[in-house]
Amino acid sequence: MKHLILPLTFAFILAGCGPGRPHLKTLELNREGNSALKGQTYPAAMEKYIEALRYDPFIGQLHLNLGLSFEGLQQAEKALQSYKEAEVLAEKEKNFPLVFMARFNQAQLLGKAKKVDEALAIYQKALEIIPSSMEVKTNIELLTQSQQGGGDGQNQDQKDQQGQQNQQQQQQDNKDQKDKDKKDEPKEGPKQQSPKYKPRPFQGKELSEGDVKKILGELKQQEEKIRAEYNRKEVKEQPRDKDW
DSSP: OOOOOOOHHHHHHHHOOSSSSOOHHHHHHHHHHHHHHHTTOHHHHHHHHHHHHHHOTTOHHHHHHHHHHHHHTTOHHHHHHHHHHHHHHHHHHTOHHHHHHHHHHHHHHHHHTTOHHHHHHHHHHHHHHOTTOHHHHHHHHHHHHHHHTTOSSOOHHHHHHHHHHHHHHHHHHHHHHHHHHHHHSOOOOOOOOOTTOOOOOOOOOOOOHHHHHHHHHHHHHHHHHHHHHHHHHHHHHSOOOOOO
């Protein structure tokens, strides 16, 4: 969209703004500034407008044109400040066409800076002055569409990268949650034996045939020893016959 440039000399005559007529030097410098501005010689235009403001610092039209020269020099912050100053002075002068143009140019700068909400708010204020402005309505529609379509200044690659990062983060969060759930699960106690379970008997070393014979021999010897001991006891306990 093109900016709206106010013809300063005509505005002075038609609006009768300011505490009186502007200084003749102001008119001359403004004309020279406008000529440089149309030729896109922005540094020269800026110098002319600044010099003119030394003669008449409270003329809104000069601040508006100075903002245009700042914008041509890619100095957006200075341009925005000049447009705001032009709006304030125009409101005091009740120069409503100038108020409209100052708001329009502010909103356009904010839109370029991706400050969509601020731009829309100021465009709405511009419509308070000229409700039928198709240029303002068109800009509002374009900004609204860009905002709904993700008008945050990101290109498609940046959006894809952001989406991938979000997906990876979600996967990590899910993994962390699973690990936490697994950690919080109660530990299983010792398994109980099945009712059908039977302990296996002790498996000792098998005896050889020689071991068996040796054991039997020892048992036999023990038995004979016990029997002999028993027989001696019986003989000792028998009473002797009387010797008459």
